[in-house]
Amino acid sequence: DAEVSTRKKTFTEVQTERLEQADRTVLIKCPPKISEKKLLQYLSSHGKIDSHFFFENRGIHALIEFSEKGSVASLQDVIGIPRAAEQHVVPYKSRLFTFTLKNPVSQAAEERPVHLSPQSHIPVNELVPMLCQADSISSQMYTLLNEYQLTEENIKLRFLACSLVQDFARAYFPDCTVKPFGSSVNTFGKLGCDVDMFLDFRDTQKRAAKMKKGPFEMEYQMKRLPSERLATQKILSVIGDCLDNFGPGYTSVQKILNARCPLVKFSHQPTGFQCDLSVSNSIAIKCSELLYIYGCLDPRVRALVFTLRCWARVHGLTNSVPGTWITNFSLTMMIMFFLQKRSPPIIPTLDQLKELADEKDKHIIGGYDCSFVSDLSKIKPTKNTETLDELLCDFFEYFGNFDFRKNSLNLRKGKEVNKPESSPLYIWNPFEQDLNISKNVNQPQLEKFVAVARESAWILQKEDKTQQMINKEPWGLAAILTPFGKSNQNKIKSRTKGIGSETIKSLLDSLKLNNANNLQKAVGK
Numbered sequence: 001d002a003e004v005s006t007r008k009k010t011f012t013e014v015q016t017e018r019l020e021q022a023d024r025t026v027l028i029k030c031p032p033k034i035s036e037k038k039l040l041q042y043l044s045s046h047g048k049i050d051s052h053f054f055f056e057n058r059g060i061h062a063l064i065e066f067s068e069k070g071s072v073a074s075l076q077d078v079i080g081i082p083r084a085a086e087q088h089v090v091p092y093k094s095r096l097f098t099f100t101l102k103n104p105v106s107q108a109a110e111e112r113p114v115h116l117s118p119q120s121h122i123p124v125n126e127l128v129p130m131l132c133q134a135d136s137i138s139s140q141m142y143t144l145l146n147e148y149q150l151t152e153e154n155i156k157l158r159f160l161a162c163s164l165v166q167d168f169a170r171a172y173f174p175d176c177t178v179k180p181f182g183s184s185v186n187t188f189g190k191l192g193c194d195v196d197m198f199l200d201f202r203d204t205q206k207r208a209a210k211m212k213k214g215p216f217e218m219e220y221q222m223k224r225l226p227s228e229r230l231a232t233q234k235i236l237s238v239i240g241d242c243l244d245n246f247g248p249g250y251t252s253v254q255k256i257l258n259a260r261c262p263l264v265k266f267s268h269q270p271t272g273f274q275c276d277l278s279v280s281n282s283i284a285i286k287c288s289e290l291l292y293i294y295g296c297l298d299p300r301v302r303a304l305v306f307t308l309r310c311w312a313r314v315h316g317l318t319n320s321v322p323g324t325w326i327t328n329f330s331l332t333m334m335i336m337f338f339l340q341k342r343s344p345p346i347i348p349t350l351d352q353l354k355e356l357a358d359e360k361d362k363h364i365i366g367g368y369d370c371s372f373v374s375d376l377s378k379i380k381p382t383k384n385t386e387t388l389d390e391l392l393c394d395f396f397e398y399f400g401n402f403d404f405r406k407n408s409l410n411l412r413k414g415k416e417v418n419k420p421e422s423s424p425l426y427i428w429n430p431f432e433q434d435l436n437i438s439k440n441v442n443q444p445q446l447e448k449f450v451a452v453a454r455e456s457a458w459i460l461q462k463e464d465k466t467q468q469m470i471n472k473e474p475w476g477l478a479a480i481l482t483p484f485g486k487s488n489q490n491k492i493k494s495r496t497k498g499i500g501s502e503t504i505k506s507l508l509d510s511l512k513l514n515n516a517n518n519l520q521k522a523v524g525k
Contacts, residue, residue, distance in 0.1 A: 008296075010374045011289040015179060021156065022163035024050070024069050027270055029098045030060045036114045039099070047071025053153045054114045057272040063156060092246045094164060096270050117153040119272060121191040124314055124481055131478040137460075138388040140477040141303040148190040148306050158184045161271045162197045168242045169199055173235075176201050181281070186288045187295030188305050188332060194274045198281055199235065232279040233257040239277070240264040283431050286363065286370040287329075290430060294336055294347050296376055300388055301347060305335050307392065307477060314481050315452045317445070324442040326425070326449060333411060333427050333437060338395050340414035346384045349414035350430050353379070370431045392477070396457035400450055408436075456480045 009017075030039070036054070039062065043049060048067040055061055066072060072095060079097055082089055122130075127147060134140040150158075158180055166178035182196040183189030225231045237255055244253035249270040256263050263278040295302050312318040312331055319325050326334075339346040356373035363370040373379065386394075407416040408426035412433070419426045421436075424446040429435040459479050474482055 011292045018159045022159035025065045026095045028062045046074040053117045137476040181288045186291035282365045330438040337409045350412040396453040400454035
């Protein structure tokens with residue numbers, strides 16, 4: 001029930017609630033043998049605790065969420081400055097504390113180990129045996145989802161990481177907020193993914209708009225710069241320096257200010273996250289909200305996305321570093337498009353969501369219409385009853401035979417449309433309609449995707465589940481989460497070569513396909 005009630009809140013409501021929780025939260029590095037009861041007892045003397053958990057990251061840490069923000073200040077009042085004989089400390093008082101036992105021997109002797117909340121997912125080779133215990137591909141997919149999705153505890157930790165950066169930013173810009181976007185908030189993040197965060201100055205601008213009463217035009221004197229980009233670069237440069245020079249636990253700080261979207265990259269050791277900080281990217285936030293809505297509408301959406309992302313990573317179709325391969329975002333948009341194309345559709349098109357939007361949902365950003373409904377209850381549930389087994393197999397068949405040479409994917413309309421230019425893979429940016437979100441993908445990578453999709457479809461269709469279970473062989477999802485090259489090196493070679501006549505022949509042999517024209521049509525030339 002708690003899951004459903006959080007699902008029905010709008011994206012903005014969830015964000016606001018979590019940011020407010022993070023403002024009342026502290027992070028404590030604990031001694032190895034800590035009494036949970038004594039720790040909570042002591043902390044409760046500063047105020048009521050709403051939630052807490054422990055996790056392991058270079059030692060045991062406790063995240064403590066108080067009911068009132070004043071409790072944080074009360075605790076900070078009694079925390080001491082570290083004694084450093086040989087080094088000088090930077091006297092910045094954050095919400096990160098270290099607790100040690102005054103009398104470790106007697107206090108630690110009787111303590112039971114605390115329960116540690118996992119902050120990373122199990123590797124695929126440990127997941128596969130678990131999947132083999134399931135009774136259907138659908139239940140395999142939900143098992144994968146449960147193992148890989150962000151936990152409540154991990155989400156709290158992500159918002160705290162943003163809140164701690166916000167403490168620095170507010171020293172200069174008291175009204176700004178630092179908010180997560182992307183996979184941390186769009187319901188598709190997996191344990192271990194980076195935290196994308198942005199500095200938001202919109203609240204400052206909103207407040208300025210209210211102060212119009214009285215006989216005077218009143219405004220702050222502020223520094224003027226020739227461009228918004230230059231202002232962004234200067235702001236990020238200073239905050240990057242602050243984190244690097246004064247922030248406890250901030251390491252590997254890199255200022256990448258000349259990128260198309262300037263950002264600061266850093267590691268935050270206390271939470272264990274790799275983070276990217278940028279300045280208000282309103283369209284990226286709308287993309288996060290759109291995916292949040294799709295993820296909330298039907299449980300099959302998230303199960304399919306997590307499964308296919310894991311499948312793509314296993315087969316080297318996606319990668320954590322930038323390159324010519326399909327990104328997780330592009331793959332997710334391909335899945336959304338596929339779900340829009342079902343009969344009946346499982347999720348609505350962006351144009352349909354726009355039709356449901358009311359006045360408060362209307363947003364024009366940089367000349368682009370980013371309006372769509374935010375209230376989930378206004379969207380009618382789908383009448384589609386297909387199982388995840390069917391959807392997974394049909395996804396592979398659909399894109400294994402898609403005419404990439406001629407067609408592009410348009411999520412606004414939920415239709416295949418003629419490609420406006422010759423990129424191998426063309427997926428329209430849902431908001432900036434003149435951009436292709438998959439422009440980085442080259443021909444060999446697309447060919448590899450098609451080949452692996454076809455082979456996956458073949459494996460799922462031909463397999464005899466009962467016989468494979470008797471033989472203790474991986475079946476269903478487990479069978480396609482094993483790199484195919486291990487069983488037959490020739491197959492993997494044929495999939496990754498350019499599509500020439502010999503390659504097509506070997507591909508057809510390995511995929512048991514009998515129509516060479518289909519494959520050529522599917523990947524184009």
